[in-house]
Amino acid sequence: MNLKKCNLRVPVRCERSIFVKGIIVFKCGGSSIDELSASFFNNLQLLIKKGWKPVIVHGGGPAIKDMLEKLNISFKFVDGLRKTTEEMMDIVEMVLDGHVNPKITRTLNEYNIKAVGISGSDMNMLTATPIDLEKYGLVGEASSVNTTFIHELLNNGIVPVISPIAIGADQRRYNVNADTAAGAIASALDAKQLVFVTDVPGILKNNQLLETVTVDEISTLMETGIIYGGMIPKVKAAMDGLNGDVGEVVIVNGKQSELTESEHLVGTTIKKEAGVVLK
Secondary structure: OOOOOEEOOOOOOOOOOOOOOEEEEEEEOOOOHHHOOHHHHHHHHHHHHOOEEEEEEEOOHHHHHHHHHHOOOOOOEEOOEEOEOHHHHHHHHHHHHHHHHHHHHHHHHHOOOOEEEEEOOHHHOEEEEEOOHHHHEOEEEEEEEOHHHHHHHHHOOOEEEEEOEEEOOOOOEEEEOHHHHHHHHHHHOOOOEEEEEEOOOOOEEOOEEOOEEEHHHHHHHHHOOOOOOOHHHHHHHHHHOOOOOOOEEEEEEOOOOOEOOOOOEOEEEEEOOOOOOOO
């Protein structure tokens, strides 16, 4: 099997099949996974019927934290990243690949959506380099994506459900932030959209949903306090996803999913600049 990869540091375009509509990468946050509604899965099913090809990347921070505490394994955060030892990596892999990933996959199958759960370390799906072994431990930065294998699944009508565990050149496992993993995968696949599924409807101003904002406008919204608290890291993660050919990122509510006539999930769309139109 040809395992041709997209190197994220070099502008290389991988061979790809022609899809009817395009690829949408969904990033499901660890805090929202247990609250995904029936409407979310039903709308995902509708998008597939209309020709869209979903790829799901998930996190699992809260579940990892709970397991570490149950096992009395101490941990600390450095610059917002959980320093990951070899012992902790076993727990991370157990929780993400043994609990969170199959749970999402089973639910998709229940809604008659063909899905398969995959660790990012399988088939070299996601490779990574360590950010700083001494400082952060086994925390990695995505370096390449096996897009060939993802396309093979999509061409067979299968939704890949990917955990953000990567393999390094040293064959060690690395814990990759799910937000950045989703952004790397979306960029490598030339996805039409990167959708962050959260527990909020999007960005609100005066209790009204902002349907579309640009990166420059977000800076102003943060400075004026419209975007504050827990919404700030969500928005920053979404903006980080605007790399490569990913033209827009959407923040949607997994608890109450709505699909518009134009086949967009209701939420806040973040674009690089005004007037950007998807091909």
